[in-house]
Amino acid sequence: MSALTSTLKVMFRRPASGGVPIGLFVLILVALVFVAILAPLIAPYDPNTQNLLGRLKPPGTEARGVYYLLGSDELGRDLLSRAIYGARVSLAVAVLSVLLSGAVGITLGMLASYLGGWVEVVVMRLVDIFLSIPAILLAIIMVAVLGPGFVNVVLVLALTRWPRYARVAYGQTLAVSSQPFVRLATAMGAGPFHVLFLHILPNIIAPLAVVATLEFGLMILFEAGLSFLGMGVQPPTASWGAMLSVGRNYVSSAWWIATFPGLCLFLLVLSVNLLGDRLSEYLNPKSR
Template identity: 70%
Template sequence: MTEIAAPRRASIAPRRIPWPIVPFAIMLAVLVAMTVFAPYVAPLDPNQQNLLARLKPPGHVARGVTYLLGSDELGRDVLSRVIYGARVSLSVAFASVVLSGIFGSLLGMVAAFYRGWIEIIIMRIVDIVLSIPAILLAIITVAVVGPSLYTVVIVLAFTRWPRYARVAYGQTLSVANMPYVRLSRFMGAGWPRLLGRHILPNIAGPLIVVATLEFGLMVLFEAGLSFLGLGVQPPTSSWGAMLSVGRNYVATAWWIATFPGLALFLLVLSINLIGDYTRDRLDPRSR
């Protein structure tokens, strides 16, 4: 008799993290740790000036102090300013992503849930904001209101919320007519319960993907505004401001612009790669 082969059991092993992502994940974790423990990691006060040690190359020792990444035009330690600049960039990016994500997702869900004139008003506002270049809108708003840390956060959140609204709107349209949502509405559930308990958990995946990809963009926007003098103001350390100063000393003190530029590049690259991996993990079509 022919022996019948036993059916193969479906593999339920979790998908492994691809090894090229691991170094960038570690790099991002190190940068986040530096921002949290900046007062303990930075060798010097980022605003401490020493004019006798100005524009010294990496590894220079002056008065018993070693400038591992050199010093800037005022004799401040570049390494300390890079560490504190990471705190500013990550704080601004995190706050702006949270604010824009909450505001945009809520408006997108409300527009798709209620439809009618509410949908028309919200989505037309989304189209208007999206028609204006984000960086141009940010520059104009900061120039009018005045540059500061809180202004940058609010401006970046205001310019990027439409992307979340678009995603939340499309995802809510596909979920709002599901049987369990219709049944909950029939049973008398209010819109806060429907949106918060039944719709939001089912559309959170795409919104998380958008947030991870937007995070790196917020870092670049903050650096761009600081580079133009419209972001975080001196003497607060910022990567964009360091790049703006360093461009004047590229020929004589290359380290002032090189190290914050390299840190900015590695941070955005790590965030984008992790965002791509998160998108692949949360997208059912890629499984």
């Protein structure tokens, strides 16, 4: 309990250089997560219900008994409801892709470092190849091959970003594997997987958690970018990126279509990145 209390104090205290404490952005992140989880209960209307007589209505107007708090889009759908359900899509893609890419990258990185030999050569050369290609370009190519859709976007993002975890896990495992407790476990007959996942992984989880936090925000942006290009989650499913793509055609006449999804995307990514930065400072003893 005392450790949790000290962590919360670090998160919510005002930075020494002034400015807004990170706790505010943590609250924003928590609020967006709850909105995504409780979307069916919070959204005032069905996000896919069309009302052509209420199309392109500005915020605070009403048409055919539907009150558009944040306005409506080109098909008369409630923008607030679609933004709420868009949070569910963005967070679901980010969580699943981070978990999948982290599991693959951490496992391969630790195996390459601990086993060495041809395993190290093959894994690390694959890491170099993947990192030499721009991530968004690689994601677009893979989506073009596999096709758009929720599941394919998760798989593509996971296959694109696993080298980041592999490189960090590789370096951290090299440093920890020479420690006495690892050599003792090996001398007592523990197998490679026992040593890696019961002795090494708990001691390298902190830097990997920082990487996962920063990658989480990047996955949100990647999903939005793919949906903006029409290669992500397909209509009529609500997605912030797809809403931004539609909104660019109505910037001069219906500014709200792109503004509110863009603001949600900005706040979510900013909150995650600031949380990752603060987590990195907290877990790094040299920065204290």
